[in-house]
């Protein structure tokens with residue numbers, strides 16, 4: 138397999154000056170570390186990145202349900218500041234030159250030797266580069282265009298509909314609008330435990346349990362009388378109000394009921410049809426079936442729901458160097474993608490089979506592709522032009538149509554989208570570098586699956602960022618970020634995370650989104666487009682997130 142990140146320094150590969158001469162020197166060094174961290178978005182808090190007191194806000198949804206923040210960012214900060222003084226992992230930030238932190242993606246982005254543009258600065262046009270392995274290939278599509286192609290491909294087929302019993306419907310997308318099958322409530326209902334009364338009081342009443350929920354219709358209530366009633370019971374005809382038991386005085390001796398406060402006609406009665414009338418649309422087609430939608434559907438009379446079947450996805454993991462268990466040894470490494478992709482794809486609404494580990498075996502890949510009955514095959518690794526990178530040659534041999542062959546995005550530029558045959562499965566080829574694979578998953582697989590599943594595309598939104606994020610000279614960068622609340626009247630913002638190199642998962646593991654950084658980069662205090670990760674609190678619900 139092709140090694141892609143030979144130029145990366147591993148955390149700790151830079152050596153910090155040990156044993157500073159004086160306390161002041163140490164303080165100065167600490168300040169320098171903080172400044173370096175701020176430049177790569179690894180710093181947070183007052184006086185570090187931004188530090189102006191202005192807090193950018195998550196601008197998508199003012200009703201953002203994100204809970205007030207817990208210890209997450211404190212933990213991250215603690216980790217960082219500890220690292221910056223004692224841990225090996227921050228050493229590169231302390232001593233790197235302004236040329237680039239190995240973990241902000243710049244060094245891998247700069248294999249062609251061009252300098253990273255300063256955020257927000259206009260870039261001169263650059264000549265087209267050859268794509269991996271094939272100098273004759275046209276330049277790859279932009280990140281936006283690649284996503285649009287994938288989304289359109291997903292929406293291409295005729296929408297399928299199945300009916301699933303309620304307990305199997307969560308996480309699916311409604312194929313049709315849900316109309317109420319009944320009025321809700323379906324009869325006039327008491328909203329409180331108390332007394333149903335007719336006309337002005339006091340009211341004569343009879344002893345006994347009175348009217349309970351779930352019983353048949355009661356006789357009409359004569360004027361001047363009252364009957365005990367439970368919450369949820371049918372209100373008898375001619376009832377003018379319900380009086381809560383705590384607002385009623387019962388004169389047992391005289392058999393009379395008195396109201397302790399004035400009675401308003403209709404009080405504490407839920408009239409039939411208050412929430413909806415039969416046939417009224419409750420939720421539109423395309424809605425994800427959440428637990429709340431299930432409850433509403435059940436209340437409105439549904440036993441089964443019309444939904445779009447989940448897209449079926451086969452995962453094929455390529456690479457002879459991969460281990461399924463234990464510690465890396467003898468040049469072999471753990472497969473990080475097999476364990477990650479199944480749950481991630483389920484969270485995107487897919488029904489997943491695999492991962493199957495095929496090694497670097499073109500024959501095995503070919504027969505796995507031709508025998509698959511999935512809607513989408515996701516492969517990992519083997520997308521580049523190394524001696525055992527078999528994805529392109531096998532797709533060529535099968536006559537597959539390449540819809541996207543490389544994308545102008547870092548990491549992940551060798552990702553691809555193909556269709557094996559006009560009616561056959563799609564294939565998303567994820568690069569082997571783990572963060573590059575995440576990039577391919579969100580750039581190509583996510584919009585394709587959303588299209589197949591009838592799921593509405595994630596609304597793009599922007600959030601403020603309190604750090605400069607450097608851009609690649611000509612490609613979009615996807616950078617792991619975490620949302621942070623504004624404190625002390627400040628505004629919510631996102632903090633870019635370190636350890637965002639193509640071969641690293643440490644940054645994305647702490648992230649709840651990816652910043653979409655345009656080639657010009659992003660200046661501190663401005664907004665950047667955010668792609669939510671499936672576990673971000675505001676992401677549309679899917680069953681996969683909960684199972």
Ligand SMILES: Nc1nc2c(c(=O)[nH]1)N[C@H]1C(S)=C(S)[C@@H](COP(=O)(O)OP(=O)(O)OC[C@H]3O[C@@H](n4cnc5c(N)ncnc54)[C@H](O)[C@@H]3O)O[C@H]1N2
Pocket residue numbers: 138139140141268269270454455456458459470471472473474475517518519520521522523526548549550551567568569570571573639
């Ligand atoms: N001549 C060129 N070579 C490469 C280029 C290029 O432009 N020209 N691009 C590099 C980039 S960027 C990437 S990304 C990789 C993509 O290569 P492949 O998709 O062929 O991936 P592999 O070579 O199979 O693996 C790359 C890297 O990732 C490790 N890997 C693979 N699978 C896994 C896994 N399941 N879990 C953890 N790690 C995995 C693998 O061992 C390699 O280190 O191509 C570059 N080359």
Ligand code: MOO
Pocket residue numbers: 141245546547548549550551568570572573639640
């Ligand atoms: O830069 Mo590659 O696309 O490692 O991901």
